[in-house]
Structures are given as structure tokens and as C-alpha cells.
Amino acid sequence: MNVLTPGEPFNVSPDRITAGGDRPPAVEVLSAEKVFSNGTRGLAPIDLSIADGEFLTLIGPSGCGKSTLLKLIANLIEPSDGRLLWWRGEFAQVGQDGRRFAFVFQEPTLMPWARVDANVRLPLELADVANAKAAPAVAEAIERVGLSKFTRHFPRQLSGGMKMRVSIARALVTNPNLLLMDEPFGALDEFTRNNLDADLIKLWWERKLTTVFVTHSIYEAVFLSTRIIVMAANPGRIFRTMTIDAPQPRDEGFRDSAQFAAYCRELSTWLAEASLPSAPGAAP
């Protein structure tokens, strides 16, 4: 275990993380940039390699392009220049075994007319998996998020946190290899958020499920991540990278540790710097 010493640079080159694994990176962003149709430069050219099994968090002031970067990774939008590779392949191959990803939005986006199990079954249904074949996977995914007693409930009968759990179960049911989450717990109260964070990191640890997570919360970022990308705005770019070298699996004890506090303090300083208009790399 890496013990943190004051003044030690957190800034680690991404290579150090990717080089360690023998499996290919899940996603490679190769000088991808995004210029919106109105001429705004959403993202300066970005190079980023997301290692298999890592929990990567994107954090930064609003307008820094963290959601844009996530959408590029999800292929929801196309880069204006540069390219992306998924498991060393093109996007057309995504969806095959071992190359699946799932997306969790900020809102639970559940179908209000469908019960929990039907909502969780949706991605399988859209992939033409027969109901009988899907049933065990659906039950397992619901079980994993702790909602087995609520299988036959409608979304309106659930709390905000439970709805989010359903949304996560729906993402897990396809057995994805990459989980993309866009501020999934941003609208929840802190207690619920901490609970979900704890469950999420357990899920990640059990499955070694590569996760890209966007958040505004420093505590959430430090608690969950193996690596944090701090982004800055104008144009959106990677400001600095922080590796969180804390033992796994993490639990609530980690939140109380001096190490956790030190990381949070440092990250907070970085975010403040990234928010300054004169931050390095900013457009003149």
C-alpha cells in the first residue's frame, strides 16, 4: 500500500496505470476534440486511455466538458477531430460479448408504466432476449442493488435513491464491461448518496467493472475512484490527473481516514485552480 507523504506529487502519468494491466485498455481517446455547431470549442484535443478495470472519475467546474467527454466515450456524439477506440476496435464492434457498455444518467429515466422488473428487463428486451431467458439475469441484477422485495413495484412507489438503484440494475443486467455514469447521484440527498456510493464501489470491486463516472462532489470522487481526471474549461481540457492509492475494497472507514482527508484537500485545491480563468492551458 502506498502511504501518502505530504508534498508528494499526486500527478501520475496515465501510462503508469495502463502499463500495469495485461489486458487492452477499455477505451482510448486519441486527440479527440469537439467543436459544437455554434463554433464553441467544447473540448480541446484530448488523449486519454481508460484501463480495463479502473474506476475513473471526471470532475471539474461547469463547462469543462466532462459530460461532453463522457458522451464521446459513449459515442452519443462524434468527435469533430481525432478518434476513439473501444477495446482496440471501432464502435461498430461495441455490443458484442466482452465489448458491452451501459450508461446511467443523472435521472433514473425509468418507464413510469412498467414495474421494477420490466424496467430492468428493458435493455434485454430491446436486444430481443426472450423473457424466460432474461428472467434470471433480471432477478440477479435487482438482487444486486438490494431491491428484491420491490420487484413488482411501480417507480412512483419508490424513493429517489431506490429509483436510481433500479436504473443501476438496468445497467448491470446486460453484464456490461464498461459502465458510464453521468452524475448519477447528483440529485440525491447526501445520506442516500453515500449509501449508493458504498454499494457502487462494492459492485465495482466484485466485478472489476471498468467505470467512468462524472461528478461534482469531491468526496464522492475520492471515495470511489482509482483515478480522477480534473478538467478545466475554455476550452474543455484535462487539467491534472490524480491517482487515489487507497486499499480495496474501500468501506466507510476510508471516509474517516487521514488519507481520505488529504486527498480531498488536494483535489479541492486543484479544482479551485482549474476554475481560475488563468489556469494553465486556457485559451488566451
Place this chain on the structure above:
Amino acid sequence: MKPLLQSETFVRIAAPLAVGVVLFGLWEIGCRLASIPVYLFPKPSDIFESLIHNGPSLLRALMVTLRVTLQAFAAAVVIGTLVAFMFVQSRAIEVSLFPYAVLLQVTPVVAIAPLIIILVKNTQLSLTICATLVALFPIISNTTLGLRSVDPGLANYFRMNRAGRLKTLIKLRIPGALPYFFGGLRISSGLALIGAVVAEFVAGTGGRSSGLAYEILDAGFTLDIPRMFAALFLITLAGIGLFGAMVVLSRLALSDWHESEIGAET
């Protein structure tokens, strides 16, 4: 067990009923006190008597009107839904056809009814066409609105999962459109009845109808005012029945999930 007055269902039924009884009572007493002649303004008791006396012929007329109404309503639902599906498939189709749907809506049925009755030989059919024209628009506009009002997050989710048009329609657009569709049904069912009665009036002046509107016309010719009121009463009853049926249908379909049909207890 709760006292009867605190039960919501009881109050909901009893309160309007009590208002009705009081109103009819005042009407009866007022007519008697002022001794208004029956041929000017009949008392409720006269109307009731006429209802019993003319029962068989009025009931036959009611059946005729209801048949036209239900046929027109069914036609409006089928055609309206199909048109709405067409509209949401392509903006071009909607833009080019929607003005004509509006045209249909704003043209008074009394104005086109004579034309249709002349053009279509079969009276029943011509009346149904008139009533359908009246009932069609709410279905088209509500269903189109509903099919378009898709939660953008869910639409995004379907796109990300590479769901095709048909799957998106069946699994996302149609369920999401149901509350709007049922709203359209409620309006349209009433309009179908109005359309049927108006068309019967137009046809009735030519002596080619036998529905409740014809009964009203005929009663007017013979100054049988109680029969006129009795026919009117049956039309109202039919309208309430239709509306009630739509309310029940909508509750059956939506009570599980939609805010509009979820009671205060949840």
C-alpha cells in the same frame, strides 16, 4: 366501519344526487305554484309521465342515436389513431396534413351535414360520417401530442440501445401516449353524440331519420313538449353514460402508474 358521510365514494355520489333532487323539487313546485301550462314548460312529473308513456318509441330512437354515436366514435378512434401514428412518423406528413385536420375541426357539422346526407344514400352511414367528422379531431391532436411527448431521457436510452422505430413506438411512445389518448377519448365520446344528434336534426328536417333528434323535432311539430324534454333527458343520459364509460376505461388502463388516476391515498 366509517360513518357513511365520511366515506368519499358515498359523498361523491350522494352530493350531486341531492342537488338534483332539490333542483327537480324546486322546478316541480315552481311550475305548480305559477301554474305554467304543460305546452310551455312541463313539470318534471309531466316529463316522467311522457317518458313512460312514449317509452317504446323513445327507447327505439335512443338505440338509433346510440348506434350512430358508437359507430362514429369507433371510427374516429381508429382513424384518429392511425392519422396520429402517421403524423409522428414524419414531420413532413404532419406539416402538410395538419391544416386539413384543423379545417375539418373548424367547419361546423351543420354546414356539411346536408351535403353528406345528399351524397350518401344510406341515412345511417351519412349520419355516422357526420358524427365521425366531429369526433375525429380530439383523437388526432391528443394522440399526436402524446406520441410526441416522450421523456427525452428515455428516448435517448432507447436510441443508445439501438432500438428501431417499431420497438420505440410499441415500448415507449404508445405507453407514454396513453394518458393523452384517454383524454382525447373523453372529449371525443361526447362530441360523437353531439355530432350524431346534430346530423339527425339536419336529416330529420328532410324526414329521413328516426333518432332522438327526430323525436325532438317531431314532438316540436305536435307541441308535445314533455316528449321533447323526455328525449332531451335521454340524450343527456347517453352522454353521461359515455363519459362515465371513458372514465372507467381510463382508470382501468392508467390507475397503476399515472398521476391523473392515482387516488389521494397513495
